[in-house]
Amino acid sequence: MGAGCLEIDLGAIVANWRALDGVSAPGIETGAVVKADAYGLGIAPVAAALAEAGARSFFVAQAAEAGPLRQALGTGPQIFVFSGCMAGDGPLLEAAQATPLLNAPEQVLHWAERGAFGVQLDTGMHRLGFQPGVALPEGAVLTISHLACADEPEHPQNAAQLAAFQPEGRASLAATGGTVMGPAYHFDLTRPGIGLYGGLPFEGARPVVRLSLPVIQVRDVPVGGAVGYGATWVAKRPSRVATVSAGYADGLIRAMGPQLTLWADDLPCPHVGRVSMDLLTVDVTDLPEVPESLDILGPHQTIDQLAHAAGTIGYEILTSLGARYERRYIGANTA
Numbered sequence: 093m094g095a096g097c098l099e100i101d102l103g104a105i106v107a108n109w110r111a112l113d114g115v116s117a118p119g120i121e122t123g124a125v126v127k128a129d130a131y132g133l134g135i136a137p138v139a140a141a142l143a144e145a146g147a148r149s150f151f152v153a154q155a156a157e158a159g160p161l162r163q164a165l166g167t168g169p170q171i172f173v174f175s176g177c178m179a180g181d182g183p184l185l186e187a188a189q190a191t192p193l194l195n196a197p198e199q200v201l202h203w204a205e206r207g208a209f210g211v212q213l214d215t216g217m218h219r220l221g222f223q224p225g226v227a228l229p230e231g232a233v234l235t236i237s238h239l240a241c242a243d244e245p246e247h248p249q250n251a252a253q254l255a256a257f258q259p260e261g262r263a264s265l266a267a268t269g270g271t272v273m274g275p276a277y278h279f280d281l282t283r284p285g286i287g288l289y290g291g292l293p294f295e296g297a298r299p300v301v302r303l304s305l306p307v308i309q310v311r312d313v314p315v316g317g318a319v320g321y322g323a324t325w326v327a328k329r330p331s332r333v334a335t336v337s338a339g340y341a342d343g344l345i346r347a348m349g350p351q352l353t354l355w356a357d358d359l360p361c362p363h364v365g366r367v368s369m370d371l372l373t374v375d376v377t378d379l380p381e382v383p384e385s386l387d388i389l390g391p392h393q394t395i396d397q398l399a400h401a402a403g404t405i406g407y408e409i410l411t412s413l414g415a416r417y418e419r420r421y422i423g424a425n426t427a
Contacts, residue, residue: 094306094308094337095306095337095416095417095418096303096304096305096306096337096338096342096385096416096417096418097303097304097385097417097418097420098301098302098303098413098417098418098419098420099301099302099303099304099420099421099422100133100134100137100138100300100301100419100420100421100422101298101299101300101301101302101422101423102137102138102141102421102422102423102424103141103422103423103424104290104298104299104300104423105133105138105141105142105288105289105300105423105424106141106142106144106145106423106424107298108284108287108288108289108290108294108297108298108300109122109124109142109145109147109284109288110145111294111296111297112268112271112272112282112284112287112288112294113146115271115272115282116271116275116278116282117275117278120278120279120280120281120282121148121149121280121281121282122147122271122281122282122284123147123148123149123150123151123172123264123281123282123283123284124139124142124147124149124150124151124283124284124285124288125150125151125152125267125283125284125285125288126138126139126142126150126151126152126161127151127152127153127154127157127174127285128153128157128411129157130289131285131286131289131407131410131411132410132411132412132413133289133300133301133410133419134419134421135157135160135161135164136160136163136164137164137421139161139164139165140164140165141423141424142288143164143165143168143169144424145424147169148168148169148170149169149170149172149281149283150165150169150170150171150172151171151172151173151174151283151285152171152172152173152174152190153173153174153175154173154174154175155173155175155177155178155181155184155185155188155190155192156184157173158171158173158184158185158188158190159184159187159188161188161190162187162188162189162190167189170191171188171189171190171191172190172191172192172193172210172234172236173185173190173191173192173193174193174212174220175192175193175195175220176192176193176194176195176196176199176202176203176212176220177192177194177199177202177203177209178199178202179202181202182202182203182204182206185203185206185207186206186207191207191208191209191210191233191234192209192210193209193210193211193212193234193236194209194210194211194212194222194229194232195211195212195214195220195221195222196222197222197226197227200229208233209229209231209232209233210232210233210234210235210236211228211229211232211234211235211236212235212236212237212238213235213236213237213257213259214237215237215238215252215253215256215257216240216249216252216253216256217237217238217239217240217253219238220238221237221238224256232261233261233262234261234262234263234264234281235259235260235261235262235263235264236263236264236265236283237253237256237257237259237265238265238267239253239265239266239267239269239270239277240253242266242267242268242269242270242273242277242293243269243292243293245269245273250270250273250277253265254276254277259279262280262281263279263280263281264279264280264281264282264283265277265278265279266278266279266282266283267282267283267284267285267286268284268285268286268287268288268291268293268294269293270282271284271287271294272287272293272294272295286406286407286410288300289301289395289410290394290395290406291394291395291396291406291407291410292396292406299390299391299394301389301395301410301413302387302389302390302391303387303388303389303390303413303417304385304386304387304388304390305336305337305338305354305372305385305386305387305388306336306337306384306385307334307335307336307337307382307383307384307385307386308335308336308337309334309335310332310333310334310335310376310382311332311333311335312330312331312332313327313330313331313332313333314327314330315327315328315329315330317331319333319364319365319373320364320365320366320368320373321365321366321368322366324365324366325364325365325373329377330377331375331377332375332376332377332379332382333364333373333374333375333376333377334361334373334374334376334382334386335371335372335373335374336354336371336372336373336374336386337370337371338370338371338372338388339367339368339369339370339371339372340367340368340369341369341370341414341416342370342413342414342416342417343409343412343413343414344367344372344388345367345402345404345412346366346367347402347403347404348363348367348398348401348402348403349363349365349366349367351400351401351402352367352372352388352398352401353393353401354372354374354386354387354388355386355387355388355390355392355393356376356379356382356383356386356387357383358392359378359379360392361374361375361376361378361379361386362374362375363375374386389409394406395409395410
């Protein structure tokens with residue numbers, strides 16, 4: 093069974109970073125969030141391309157992610173770790189020359205003057221960060237907080253968290269959503285994530301991924317013929333159905349089936365039946381010729397549009413894309 097091809101445009105990622113950098117004033121730094129293997133797209137090539145473009149501050153979620161990132165970046169760029177320093181993380185952080193964003197008094201003890209650190213403040217999300225009234229360690233190189241509702245610019249919690257964020261020294265509040273909400277949220281450093289990879293709420297983002305799935309069989313289905321598990325789709329006309337190599341084991345979750353469309357160049361082809369572990373079935377009756385592959389992500393379907401079909405968000409689509417795809421990089425830093 094053939095594997096799908098996931099094409100990742102590093103040039104588009106760089107263009108999105110530059111566009112988000114251009115949103116803020118010249119004196120404000122634009123970092124890059126590359127946690128979760130750069131949202132599933134490959135931390136080494138993505139980080140290297142962003143560093144070559146000028147990014148100097150990178151963010152990951154866990155200490156274990158810092159080592160591979162340092163290998164990709166070499167010396168120079170700064171690596172921040174959102175989860176701070178958990179028990180046992182100290183050696184990992186030191187080896188990667190990473191800076192933990194300490195978020196609780198016990199983490200100060202775990203770090204124990206090993207080196208530079210930042211702090212994270214809880215301004216109302218009630219997830220990570222020092223709570224109001226708790227004494228902060230002195231000497232932080234960066235103070236951050238995180239907005240809970242930045243994808244809804246008019247939500248009152250944004251203004252409430254902005255008012256509660258009163259840092260000393262170098263500070264960062266804005267991820268992608270905060271970056272596009274305007275200068276009041278920028279402080280000294282913005283840290284876009286999903287916007288780099290073509291997702292909302294950065295509406296001006298260039299698409300980054302194209303996912304093409306091989307057609308492994310085409311069959312004629314007579315009127316009344318059922319396709320797939322549960323016989324949920326029955327042909328109402330003589331139909332041609334293509335069986336495509338990908339399924340929920342590859343991150344194409346079962347819930348997207350009823351709303352799912354694949355594309356043959358500019359022609360939409362509806363998914364029929366149920367998404368199974370390894371296979372999709374697609375109605376190609378109206379195509380003049382069935383191609384060798386069909387696109388599920390590309391010019392006609394963004395990660396957010398595919399997410400809508402699944403009742404989820406673009407973040408989940410990207411980070412769920414499975415290991416069986418052949419990943420191919422184009423654009424910047426593809427050597």
